[in-house]
Amino acid sequence: MLDRATAILLSFAAASLAVSGAQVVAAAPDQQKFSQIERGRYLTTLADCVACHTNPGTGKRFAGGRPIETPFGIVVSANITPDTKTGIGGWSDEQFDNAVRHGVRADGKRLYPAMPYPSYAKMSHEDVLAIRAYLATIPPVHNEVVSDQLPFPLNIRAGMRLWNALYFNDAEFQTNPDKPPQWNRGAYLVNGPGHCGACHTPKTMLGGDKLSQALRGGQVQGWLAPNITNDKAKGLGSWSKDDIVDFLKSGHSRVATVTGPMAEEIEHSSSRWTQADLQAIATYLKDLPGIQAKGSPVAANDPAMKAGQAIYRDVCSACHQLDGKGVPHLFPSLPDSAAVRADDATTAIRVVLRGARSVATSPEPTAPGMPSFAWQLKDDQVAAVLTYIRNSWGVAAPAVSADTVATERSNLAARTD
Amino acid sequence: MLLHRRELLATAAWIIAGTAVARASVITGRLPWHPTAGDPPTPVRPGPWQFFTADEAAAIEALADRIIPPDPKTPGGKDAGCAVYLDRQLAGPYGRRDGDYNRGPFMPAAKNFGPQAQNGPAADYRKQLAAFDRYCRAQHGGKPFAQLTDAEKDKVIADVEGGEAKLEGTDGRVFIDQLIKDIQEGFFADPIYGGNRDMVAWKMIGFPGARYNYLDWIDRHNERFPLPPVSIMGRGEWTPKAS
């Protein structure tokens, strides 16, 4: 993996190399572009293109066809292998750049922001060309993808013009001169290729970012992607930088164990990042200020708290231990979990009802699992135990109601993931 | 403008790779898992007898109440649900001897060679209860076991258990021994199986039930463990009390 200094040097080198051939329809890659391709491969990993652009189970990397769930319906990912008929082999570099950073397809139609071009816009032209160079080297796959699957009137892509006007800031990343290089690198990664806000930033009704709440938690595919700012009450305030680095690298840390869509992200993307880049992310996230007051916990003698305490002692403590702190790198610490403490308890409810499995990575291969409680706990009991763990051990969060659990339970029954 | 989410979701099937993997015949790459995977138990529901006839059930309930008599502190076998337990067990795989080796030839054998009979517990109980009923009626002017006095009941059990009373066509000692075992099993098993109602047996002895974490108690020697028992389906305290 390249370290940052080398990456910068290489990007200059690649830029100078790219000038001459960039406007031509891409043919077979120039073997001398090895450095650019390597850089592009790493950027592709940073941007996690493979996750959305690969249909799971087919083994056909980047060949598209994966249905992506959005609040508006299903969007199907495109084939970005170099196949000329069904992939992007026939696209020019500028057409590719227009798609990735400006949200416009080669045929002129607009992309939906399920493709996170608003984040990728922060990358540089050179970055995108490097990605293009890498993608040109992978095996072409013939796979005809029908991308248009949204219902009327959402399938009118021209409507994206208005959306872009409201929500799309089409500008490259601007270094903040008041912050050190590591912070800036972290800011670039989080807001650019890493596109963390695509999940972790809450969205408006129309699906645009609520910028004032950036990275403070968002709903995605039936999960709550938690607050990843340094907020002590709701975010990563109790996590050290090492905790963040460990988590992104291995899926596990002193206090956390990943599950859900983030497990997939770690497996395909952040577990393959350089140590320096992970530390940059940690630096940046720990510098995002908390804005939430702690709030007082629900009273210990509240009936839900007492019931929750009984359930916790009888069942949950088997793994999460009597003090809620779990076991480092194995069972998550509940008071340190942003997902547990989020105002939106979706992830916490989902994990209790459905169970959870973490991911195996080379540094942490165990991949422990949590069982499902849907058959064992009724709605008011799930609500009680969640209220208890969200309001014990020095943390506070709104109580969870039985109705919320019931709604979530029936939503989950409709899901197959 | 937004369509109902359910309709949108229902139009396509998707799998999240990474954590959920469908079972394949060859396992490779990752540990198989999918949400809600597992085989939790289905608790016994109260309701009509599934195996026993009404007369058989009356006899079993009465027997259960002598094997485990009620006392002021703890209910007896009947109230504790032991007959319900046995009824559901005999109606299920245990009654059928599912999983046992049931190929012939069937030969009589010494006890240390293990059970060799072709019948399973369900067939055995049917036969034994019929013979037991015939014996009781013959001894007590036509009255079935359930209508005898407690002292009469105890004598019948003891006589059959000891071999003084012979049952027609079946070994009464085997019947009583197995019955005692089954009734007491139902008494002490998790309440999800129909017996040990409200965990009365566990409360009687001080067994905390399906708990899993005693790390704060392993060092506390010779002290009474204070927490109440919990079943696999929980305990009353799990449900918030309306304030």
Added chain:
Amino acid sequence: MDAEGKLRAVMARKLPSKDVVIVGLGWTGSILANELTDEGLDVVAIERGPWRDTPTEFPPTYAQDELRYRIRHELFLRPDQTTFTFRNKTNQTALPIRSWGAFMPPNGVGGGGVHWNAETWRFLPSDFVLKTHLTQRYGAAFLPEDITIQDWGVTFEELEPHYDAFERLCGTSGTAGNLRGQIQDGGNPFEGPRSRPYPNPAQKQGFGHTLWAKAARDLGYKPFPQPSGNMSKAYVNPLGVRLGPCTYCGFCEWFGCGNYSKASPQTTILPVLIRKSNFSARDQSEVTQINLDSSRKRATGVSFVDSSGVEWEQPADLVILSAYSMFNVQLLLLSKIGKPYDPVANTGVIGRNFTHQCMSSVDGFFDKTKFNFNPFIASGAIGMCIDEFNGDNFDHGPHGFVGGGYLGQVQTNGRPIETTPTPPGTPKWGSKWKQAVRDYYLSNLKGGSIHGSMYSYRDVYLDLDPTYKDRFGRPLMRMTIDFHDNELKAAAFMTDKYAEIVKAMGATHVVKHARKGPYDVTKYQTTHLNGGAVMGSDPNTSALNRYLQSWDVPNLFVMGASAFPQNAGYNPTGTVAALAFWSAKAIREQYLKNPGALVHA
């Protein structure tokens, strides 16, 4: 298969060849698979039973179900799938074991490693050279008639690094007793010298165990904590796999562990193994035969039947037979590998030196107003033990028997169906029974374990039954086994010693249960069945050489306790695993470089 479920002589579908096929994915299968995939070989493991994993098969939401797992033994093999026939003596007709009793064979990925107690012992140095040692000390005339004990062909010193490797893999919790020759306080003073301490400190002990140890100490013994594969604290093993701390739930043996704190293939090896691109596993697939070429000196692979009844052939260059001990022997017999043992002619090797254990116990009943043992707070391998009466740790001269076992207060549970004893004289039912159960549940000691060895005899063996068949129409394996006077004498002797300790603790009733003959197939006494495909230096009396390689078929290695020439007074898994590591090393460093016989007798 045909309509009756019998295998037909039809061409099985042939799969692409693999470097290694592993039969049975339990402890030894997992260890060998991990070692050989590290060597770069393409490995497939074939397991008769289902895939098993913690959050799905034994989560701590419903694993703690005594009826389901201890009484109906749901995790274990169903006799309907396969069983054995049993008789005490050669002149009797064997009958099928229709329902398990004396032992309970495992089934499924992880094998017995899923539901074992996790008692992790090493055998004594003298155990490995038993024939030589006992003959030297007591003379051949002292040994019982018809005893067929043998030296193993491998020594404790050779196995020591591999015991260590298994303990490291498992995070075994214990207190060293002999560190490189220096006796350590608090450990087992009789153990063979170990190179390193245990990777985890010993587990904590309950009141009953602690009190027993004190009484034992006062009587002059040297009690020590049982070496335990239940984690005394969170642990990460050399493969990077993590285990959590044991929470003393009391639902250990017979049950899967719900919180990743019992060492098993699932919690120590499989997460790493499954990620290797050169490893795959088939579950619900029963290997029916090891196939040989026409010379009958080379295995070509195995045949197996999947859950749909379809027969397949898996060719491979190397076959590792790593099923449960009895099934190893059965497969050798059915595949016609090695000469079957004939007890009358005293020829042949497959099936000889078959052993079990000779277990005894002592129950203690105490005054409930003075003693509260909280028996439900325990783990599977908790316990305090003394080793003064194991192996040849004491002079057997005055006693007229050989062998012995550890004595351990190893009460592992307070599960009420099995652990509500009443003192002798209590009726089996009625209000007196009920009251006695009430009075003694918290103040009984029912874990007294006398883990007696069982040496091997000429008339205790395995062969194929002439009458009873399995679901494929193949003969069941037949066990001919009874206790000999030697073991029963040892049992009575040790039981008396144990009872003294319980009495010294202050019991009001001490109830001795010294093992009595005949061998009873209905009375459980561990699943430590051994022998039948033993290792040794002489192909006339062993099936395997000292590397567990078949004398007859050099590309076949047979793991497991089937290799034990006789059983020692300990639980076998530590030794089974050490032998697996030892064999794996020989395969990697010697066999793969030059396939062929590693030992020329």
